[in-house]
Amino acid sequence: MGDRDVPADGWCPESVAAGYDAPGGANAPEVVTPAVDVLEELADGPVLEFAVGTGRIAAPLAARGVPVSGIELSRAMAARIASKPGGDTVDVTIGDMTSTRVAGEFSLVYLVFSTIGNVTAQDAQVEVLRNAAAHLRPGGLFLVEVGLPDLRRLPPGQDTVPFAVTLDHEGAGYVGFDQYDGVTQQFTSNHLTVSPDGTGRFRRIPVLYVWPAELDLMARIAGMKPKHRWADWDRSLLTAGSTKHVSVWKKG
Numbered sequence: 001m002g003d004r005d006v007p008a009d010g011w012c013p014e015s016v017a018a019g020y021d022a023p024g025g026a027n028a029p030e031v032v033t034p035a036v037d038v039l040e041e042l043a044d045g046p047v048l049e050f051a052v053g054t055g056r057i058a059a060p061l062a063a064r065g066v067p068v069s070g071i072e073l074s075r076a077m078a079a080r081i082a083s084k085p086g087g088d089t090v091d092v093t094i095g096d097m098t099s100t101r102v103a104g105e106f107s108l109v110y111l112v113f114s115t116i117g118n119v120t121a122q123d124a125q126v127e128v129l130r131n132a133a134a135h136l137r138p139g140g141l142f143l144v145e146v147g148l149p150d151l152r153r154l155p156p157g158q159d160t161v162p163f164a165v166t167l168d169h170e171g172a173g174y175v176g177f178d179q180y181d182g183v184t185q186q187f188t189s190n191h192l193t194v195s196p197d198g199t200g201r202f203r204r205i206p207v208l209y210v211w212p213a214e215l216d217l218m219a220r221i222a223g224m225k226p227k228h229r230w231a232d233w234d235r236s237l238l239t240a241g242s243t244k245h246v247s248v249w250k251k252g
């Protein structure tokens with residue numbers, strides 16, 4: 001934990017929030033813009049982002065004139081939204097997306113960047129979908145973007161999949177790996193960052209992975225029916241080789 005980190009901010013306290021908006025990666029325009037395009041097209045009135053973070057998606061969507069609200073656990077993350085173009089109009093409520101209610105009825109609720117997996121109990125994931133449905137007007141849409149478990153990359157007898165091993169010319173390094181428990185569907189996302197002076201930081205984030213069919217069942221429990229399932233924001237077909245999906249359910 002950094003000096004300014006507080007436990008109430010969960011896995012994204014100040015020390016994480018401070019680096020979250022670094023250029024490139026998930027913040028690159030070629031990643032953000034296709035998501036915002038789809039969300040803008042699906043929106044038919046006010047929208048609500050669960051786990052809105054620093055407004056990576058919410059701010060540019062609001063900048064296009066869509067009324068955006070957000071629920072976010074971490075004050076450190078949420079504090080960064082207002083300074084972004086469009087972010088000053090995003091109405092953020094600090095709270096847990098399993099139970100926090102915000103005023104109003106929404107045309108679209110969305111939960112992106114695999115954040116459903118940060119809710120690490122199945123009953124609690126069901127509550128996320130119930131809470132989404134509770135915020136939707138009849139016929140409203142709930143969208144989830146989530147990675148598919150990388151179990152096919154596990155060699156027999158092993159439980160760990162490395163996804164990044166990098167070293168820059170100044171000697172700073174990063175190692176990222178996921179470790180799976182195929183019985184409980186829990187996995188940990190592990191991030192080891194080493195500075196050029198040799199000091200390092202190890203973060204281990206627990207995740208509950210979820211299959212598309214489980215989400216369909218949770219949606220049904222919450223009173224929603226499948227409407228779209230894509231392999232990505234480009235609306236491509238989901239196949240056995242896909243690494244993620246973007247799925248949409250309709251209330252009622």
Ligand SMILES: C[S@@+](CC[C@H](N)C(=O)[O-])C[C@H]1O[C@@H](n2cnc3c(N)ncnc32)[C@H](O)[C@@H]1O
Pocket residue numbers: 009010011012050051052053054055056057071072073074077095096097098112113115118119
């Ligand atoms: C990977 S970030 C995604 C942020 C943003 N949606 C984006 O796409 O950049 C995950 C965010 O979810 C928030 N979060 C995790 N669990 C949450 C919960 N139960 N309720 C609300 N926010 C939560 C974290 O604080 C963090 O800001």
